[in-house]
Amino acid sequence: MNPPFGIPPELFTILLALGLLAGFVGLNGLVLVYLERKVAGHIQRRPGPFEVGPHGILQPLADALKLVGKQLITPRGADKWLFWTAPIISFAPVFVLFLPIPFGPVLTAMEMDLGLLLILAFAGINVLALCLAGWSSENKWSLLGAARAVAQSVAYEIPLLLAVLAIAFQFGSLNLSTIVSGQGAWPWQWNIMVQPVAFFIYFVCALAETNRAPFDLPEAESELTAGFHTEYSGMGFGIFFLAEYANMIVVCAVATALFLGGWNGPAAPGVWWFLVKVYLLLLVMMWFRWTYPRVRFDQLLNLSWKWLLPLALINLLVTLVLVKI
């Protein structure tokens, strides 16, 4: 495809990718809302949404319309400026996060050597948005949610980084495409066979970093109403929601690329394998959410600092020794 208007081809690719990604993120939001409600329903032996469209398939669209149509309310006493900046800060990094993800052998928005680092760096910004949202709402539940988000994300970011580092050491690269092409088509050629501990740590930490149950303490609806986004109405809430789902896709996509062979797979084109694997992981996340009870806060922190962190360190050391030999 030749870029029009004499735009440099690299820039054109990125612009095109950003457009596609915006569509992908929006569409995924809709699909995941539907999926989540259906999965929840079936796990609890009820049909889930059923009224809007066949099997409730248009329900997410109706939800989205409702959110868009609602009035935006700024609570009294809130720091207005920060209050409305927070959702934007939460959503803006999402586009950057998708850039280095290899959806297929050539389907990468921006091929860069530091792709993995880029994702890790920008994924950390989300928690900042949660803090600002919780603080500027001038509401005790929001603030408690923000405080929990800080402690949780700081605690789980370290083992997550260490787990990812083990893979990076093994391949000597931070380029996701390189790591994917180093794995084979069949499950026994995937990194999860070599690095099961790293995968386990990564997945647990990813659950915590995206605030998914059983680690959804920042929004714990039964204690904190809705945690940090209690005060947000309409699309303010909608954007947080969309960002959360986008982040879920990102962590699952990174897990797929690092541990599950990425786009490698027999017969079908790579991109389909990639999406299938990502969605399988997403389903597992949903399954967890409706299976496990929420942990207590001290349990949450103990799990990270006393178990995952030492485990990740040992795993990294063993990897280092094996790589050197």
Place this chain on the structure above:
Amino acid sequence: MLNFTPSLIIPELYMALLLVALFVQTVTDSIKDRTDWLAYAALGGVVVAALSMSQSGMMFYDSYQIDGLSQFFKLVIALGLAICVLNALRNTTLGKTPRADYFFFMFMSAFGLMLLSSTVELFTIYISLELASYSLYILLPLRNENPRAVEGAIKYALFGAVATAIGLFGVSYIIAGQHTTYIHELATMNWSFAEQPMALIGLGLFALAFLYKLALFPFHFWAPDVYQGASNETAAFAATLPKVGAIVVLVRLMGLDPGVEVKIVLAVFATLSMTLGNILALRQTDLKRLLAYSSVAHAGFVVMGLVAGGAYGLAAASYYALVYVVMNLTIFWVITRLADDGRDIQLHDLKGMHHSTPLLAFVLAVAAFGLVGLPPTGGFTGKLFLLNAAWGEGFYLLVIIAAINTAIAIFYYLNMVRHAYTMDQATPSVVPSTVIGASVALALALGVLYLGLMPQGLFDLLLQASGALLL
């Protein structure tokens, strides 16, 4: 080349070993407070440092240099540490802090200073300085819930952070101008303002971080609060060893022979520092606060040697560092013995000392004579070298002001002696005396006299060392 030769760095390895042992102690509940063995260990450190005096070599890709200067300063640090440890073994002001923790940070600080005396690469110097200072920031507030200690520590830490940040900013200017951070490469470059203005300004900023540790005017304001706030034992450490570390780095930096502009600025600072420190010290009644202002004045004297530069000036500054440490440790030893409950000693607490503890009164007198700079003490000889160096380089005004300042200083130092010898207290205080306390005090006093009477051997050594620096 990594060029790791363990035999060259035995003093550092010995310290590292002690640190490991202390670390184990800090995490083992049953032996947290058994630290008496440290007295022997620290004295062992002096022996080790003395035995490795003649080593020389380069390590870690030429960022770590073992030469005469570094070995001399390592010996000074080991000696100072040993005395500080002996001084602090019976520290009564620690509250619930385990003794092993306290000594861990003290040894870590000294370890950082030992590294500082050998490193010849700007980033390594910076990190070693931070290692020494962080440990000190933690030591200072450890004094029985005393809010003054916390105040002093916070002032020291906050301004210290700014000072080191400025120093680091200076490194960026040096890199922009000279494209290297290795001192042996920097030594071959031009440091005049006309040729390399950025690098010279960077060097000045980098030196500022160390002038702060030295408490030179206008970076002196932390000293009174830190000295008075910290407990006597901690103050003895904080007043002496970090300054040695600062002096060794400044000697190395001035060994680069920077442009005359830096020297003039330093000379102005030195003049103001001496004058201000001495005048402010005149009206202090708290002994530690008085010593703080006197240390500001002494910083001015040391900088005088640095300004003079050349092998003689740098050697004089190094020699004065040793003298300064010994004199201050002596007077702090006396203060700590007098304050058996850890209180701050006021001038009037000295009254009647010649009755209650004649030995300590004598040691106090020796230390005070040394701090003034009267013969036959080390203070006199050290100042003589410094004045000689500055006169030789043509800084006549500086020398005259220094001489006037010495005259001013006589008043408040000898005021201490006057309190101790000519005044009596209504109810004479009882000072418990121990054999160790008395013998160390005597040894320190003899040390002050020895440095005054027989400086030649050491000074020749230092002349050689600083001469090697200037090649």
Place this chain on the structure above:
Amino acid sequence: MPSQSLAYAVLFGHVAFIVVGALMTVLSQNLVRALVGLIMTLFGVAGLFFLMSAPFIGLMQILIYVGAVSILIFFAIMLTQSWSSGDEAQGPSRKRAVLASLTALAPALFLGLTIIFKSPPSLLVAEETEVSALGRFLLEPYILPFELISLLLTVAMAGAVILGFERRKQR
């Protein structure tokens, strides 16, 4: 040349972003807004690293400063009484403000003018360094400071624990 003026526009855009953030940090009456300003500054600096073809450093800046350090500062702010009734909400007196800005401006002007008028010509054109080369750089010529930093962090952490426990025991 259009590409050069574009480069200047990008550079000064970054600089403006950093300066606005810095001013917000210093002038804001509200600690959290000040923190947001600080984060803006840190982000802008990361952008400068990107401009100088050092994406690894830039990303590390975001990962460490934006993602971790500022979050910790936020946590510390939440432990203070920094709400509208707190001490921090009171503005400084005019005299202090003037003195403080003079104190800040004097060295900034001196150092800035030095850079503008006296900066030596740069020897190198910025080009991207591989991460492996950067690693070798840290572990060969600069191995000693690199290893000492870990010791330094240990000391800082142990010290924080000791001082923290000291305070807690007194209650």
